[in-house]
Amino acid sequence: MPTIGNQQIKLLERLCNAIAISGDEGEVRAIVLEEIKGHVDEVRVDALGNVLAVKKGTGKKTLRVMLSAHMDEVGFMLVADDGEGLFRFELVGGIDIRQLPGKAVLIGRDHVPGVIGARPIHLTSREERQEKIPLDTLRIDTGPGNSKVKPGDRGTFATRFQQSGPSLMAKSLDDRLGVVTLIELIKHAPAGIDLQAAFTVQEEIGLRGAKVATYAFNPDIGIALDATPANDLPSWDGLENNTYNTKLGLGPAIYIADSGILSDPRLVRWLVETADSRKIPYQFRQPGGGRNDAGAMHLAQAGIPSVSVSVPHRYSHTAISVARLEDWKNSLALLQAALTRLTPELLASERA
Numbered sequence: 001m002p003t004i005g006n007q008q009i010k011l012l013e014r015l016c017n018a019i020a021i022s023g024d025e026g027e028v029r030a031i032v033l034e035e036i037k038g039h040v041d042e043v044r045v046d047a048l049g050n051v052l053a054v055k056k057g058t059g060k061k062t063l064r065v066m067l068s069a070h071m072d073e074v075g076f077m078l079v080a081d082d083g084e085g086l087f088r089f090e091l092v093g094g095i096d097i098r099q100l101p102g103k104a105v106l107i108g109r110d111h112v113p114g115v116i117g118a119r120p121i122h123l124t125s126r127e128e129r130q131e132k133i134p135l136d137t138l139r140i141d142t143g144p145g146n147s148k149v150k151p152g153d154r155g156t157f158a159t160r161f162q163q164s165g166p167s168l169m170a171k172s173l174d175d176r177l178g179v180v181t182l183i184e185l186i187k188h189a190p191a192g193i194d195l196q197a198a199f200t201v202q203e204e205i206g207l208r209g210a211k212v213a214t215y216a217f218n219p220d221i222g223i224a225l226d227a228t229p230a231n232d233l234p235s236w237d238g239l240e241n242n243t244y245n246t247k248l249g250l251g252p253a254i255y256i257a258d259s260g261i262l263s264d265p266r267l268v269r270w271l272v273e274t275a276d277s278r279k280i281p282y283q284f285r286q287p288g289g290g291r292n293d294a295g296a297m298h299l300a301q302a303g304i305p306s307v308s309v310s311v312p313h314r315y316s317h318t319a320i321s322v323a324r325l326e327d328w329k330n331s332l333a334l335l336q337a338a339l340t341r342l343t344p345e346l347l348a349s350e351r352a
C-alpha cells in the first residue's frame, strides 16, 4: 500500500528545497527520474521537459488514467545585470509584489544567496511607507563578485522545509506534495488501470506542459494532483470567515469547478462515493480563481473527462506555505482507493 511515512516526508523535504521555476525544472526532474526508475514500464522526457511514465495494468480492458503533478514552482527570472551584484528581475508565475521586499532568495543552479532589498524605515517617510512598491524599483542583491549569477537565471525564496508536529511548512508545497503523491501511486500502482504519469512543466505560467503531455497520452481520464489555496483564517473583524475555498484539516479537496474547468460529474461522484464508503474525509474546493493541469487536460484531443484532487495549503505562492500531514495522507488514500475500484463502466454512466 502507498503510504506517507518518514521516507516520503524526507523526499518531500528534498523536493521542496530544490529549485524548479517554470521552464527550468531540471533539479526536480532529476529527483523524479531517480525515484521512479525501475518502477515503470516506460519513461521518457518530452520536448518541453515533462516526465512521461507509464505503468501498465494487468486487466483485459484497462482504462488509461493520466495523473499529473506539476514539477514547476513560481519564482523570479533575472533579466538585467546592473553591476555590483545587483540584478533586475521579472516574476515567473503569480506572485504578489508585496511579498517581495526584504526576502532572502536563492538564485540559479548553484543556489547563490541573494536578497530582495528593502529600504530601511530610517530612510523612508511616513507617506512613502503607505505607497505601493513597483516591481521595477526592486533589485535582487547577490553582492559583488558573483560570477555564477547571470540574466536568465531563475530564483526563488530561500525557505528551508520544516515539519512541526502535524504541519508541513515550506515553499513550493504547490506542487511538490502532488509530485510525491504521484511517485507513491506509481510505486504501488493499482493493477486494474494503465497509469499514465505526467510530471509536468510550466503549469504556473499557463498549464503548458500538461497541454502537450495530455496530447501525447490521449488518456481516458485525467486527474490533476495538486495543492490548492486554503483561505481559512478568521476574518479580521472577528466574524466567521464564510468565503473560504478550502480549510486545513478537512481532507483532500475535490474540485467541482475552478476558473479552468467544470469537473466531469461522473468523476466527482466516483471520488465522493469512494471517500464516503472508506470513511476518508474530503471537502469540495469552492469555485473561484485559480486553475491547474485539469484545465488543460480536459480540452486535449477530442476532450478528456477530468477532475482534480488537491491538498489544501495556506499562503500559496508566498515565501512559505503551511499544510497538514493528515490532509496529504488522506489525499493519497482517496486516490489509491478510487483508482483501485475504477472500471470502464464509470464512463458509460450518465453524466448528470
Ligand SMILES: [Zn+2]
Pocket: 070, 174, 175, 203, 226, 227, 292
Ligand atoms: Zn499547483
